[in-house]
Amino acid sequence: MERFDGRRVLITGAGSGIGQATVHRILAEGGRVVAADIDAAGLRATAERAAADGGGDRLVTAVLDISDEAAVRTGVAAAVSGLGGLDVLVNAAGILRASHTHETGLDFFNKIISVNLTGTFLMIREALPALLAGRSPVVVNFSSTSASFAHPYMAAYAASKGGIQSLTHAIASEYAKQGLRAVCVAPGSIQSGMTLDPGLPEDADPSLFGKLLPAIGKGFAGPETVAGVIAMLASQDGAFITGTEIRIDGGTHM
Template sequence: MSGDFDGLVAIVTGGASGIGRAVAEELTARGAQVAVLDLAGTEFVCDVTDDAAVRRAVAAVADRFGRIDVLVNNAGIGAQGTVADNDDAEWLRVLDLNVLGIVRLSRAALPHLRVSPSAAIVNVCSIAATAGLPQRALYSASKGAVLALTRAMAADHVREGVRVNCVTPGTVDTPWIGRLLDAAPDPEAERAALCARQPHGRLVAAEEVAHAVAYLAGPASGSTVGIELPVDGGMAGLRLRPATS
């Protein structure tokens, strides 16, 4: 698929590490000019919780490249605990970044996307939006909102020529997961448990999510609108019997 993004400009939020970095590298390899937005370590420094900063960053990308064709809303943070374990301030902080961050970037980018012949928005959601996971109440609520928002945005903008979809990764081998494992009482046992709950028996690679994002953002998916694409090793849909030795 090398070259299928030739001439296109993509914004990737949270693109300095993890899934976002893998997406930025994949789109670049396919010919896109990629603007990485993150808190640090990139040309376009941007806090997605700051609407003025978002508007400045999107305008800077448009000025630098002359167009915007693809927006990948990847920036987000994790959260642990039951519904009782986080106070209002933490709920508001996570929802502000994970949900309103998408709103701010999409709102700022839409005027540019509407005039693109290849406009696409891909939101990075999570298996937590569709499966009940323990100790993930706040995170699941935020990603459930992302899934609903994706469908609503798709309905609003498909006739403007802007396709909106999302990916729903399982547990991805990212720096955030690495930090969770490091903090666990038994990191090896925790990693084994995370691998075991995905039917294919391992963590998802960030590059695998990037391939899915590139498909949804690219010309090969021109009739794909308003869907969530699982990249979870079968976690969402498979019900395997326990493994036997």
């Protein structure tokens, strides 16, 4: 498949997990990618695999803290310049931390909001002029099943992801007549670096989590599952999808 032949794509959170898997999927389909992450070692691993797969000549990596406004402004400008424009923005960067809500400090709460929600906003704001000048522009944001279903000990994370869904709806409406599509993926029951150890309290009550396993398959899926959906949404195959969330959880939350 070459759905991304000639498409210019910026992906955050590209040093691990779903973001990294999305880089490889887009490269495999012919896209040109700037892969950004705060983790330089993770980006090196992404680049090494891309080179091994034959797509290294269409990949540039960039260390970027999406919660830093000045860094985002500089990083997005550099990505747009290097790509010669921008057609797709995938906001996969995020952090997951858990705690009892009554023990959650303001610094803890603000950190999650600043990376997940504010960081997504900053990336969108800085990328919008280039996207609106691009070809069939798309923004793919990352929500979570925690935004719509109860995930105990994750109030800050859930709030950030709910905010991302609302942000996505707003920009999808605001820029629809200018040709922009904005969609969310809402992963759940996906095995990636962020979900392997969410840092649950030692006295966490497992009974509060209800049904934990997907209805289909034999357990959690890998990040490639989500990357495939992102590729569909960001391509012309998703041309009639905007302003909504796509839940990818194998039926865990039916």
